[in-house]
Amino acid sequence: MKFNKLIPELSVSNFEKSLKFYTGILNFKIEYQREECNFAYLSFQGSQIMIDQSNDKEDSPWFTGKLEYPRGRGIHFQFEVDEIQPILDNLNKNNYPIKVEPEEYWFRKEDELIGMKGFLVMDPDGYLLMFNEDLGTKPL
Numbered sequence: 001m002k003f004n005k006l007i008p009e010l011s012v013s014n015f016e017k018s019l020k021f022y023t024g025i026l027n028f029k030i031e032y033q034r035e036e037c038n039f040a041y042l043s044f045q046g047s048q049i050m051i052d053q054s055n056d057k058e059d060s061p062w063f064t065g066k067l068e069y070p071r072g073r074g075i076h077f078q079f080e081v082d083e084i085q086p087i088l089d090n091l092n093k094n095n096y097p098i099k100v101e102p103e104e105y106w107f108r109k110e111d112e113l114i115g116m117k118g119f120l121v122m123d124p125d126g127y128l129l130m131f132n133e134d135l136g137t138k139p140l
Contacts, residue, residue, distance in 0.1 A: 009050040047079045070126020078130045112137045
């Protein structure tokens with residue numbers, strides 16, 4: 001496995017619940033795990049993230065402030081995927097709420113439009129996740 005140059009590490013409040021969400025519902029793969037410290041390195045179609053049980057202790061070097069729901073305010077994580085429908089099907093099958101239903105988006109890049117179809121979902125700790133599938137390009 002090749003490590004990406006940027007790999008977000010999400011502090012989670014309940015490791016087992018988050019691991020079940022990412023692997024059991026979204027179908028992320030566990031690349032490796034350290035069960036003794038509630039840590040997992042996950043991948044999904046080329047994207048990589050890490051999750052670990054949060055450490056709210058002020059003496060921890062990772063402490064930046066009180067962690068409360070929703071976590072990750074002001075940031076969302078985009079995942080480019082082959083197809084969004086299988087993910088939506090799994091979310092619906094598990095009665096997991098979708099924050100924003102699928103929509104098509106077209107963005108200008110110089111003299112063309114880049115298209116994607118995506119939706120938003122919040123993980124159990126409130127981290128905002130966007131899953132997008134590529135719709136190609138078209139001229140302005």
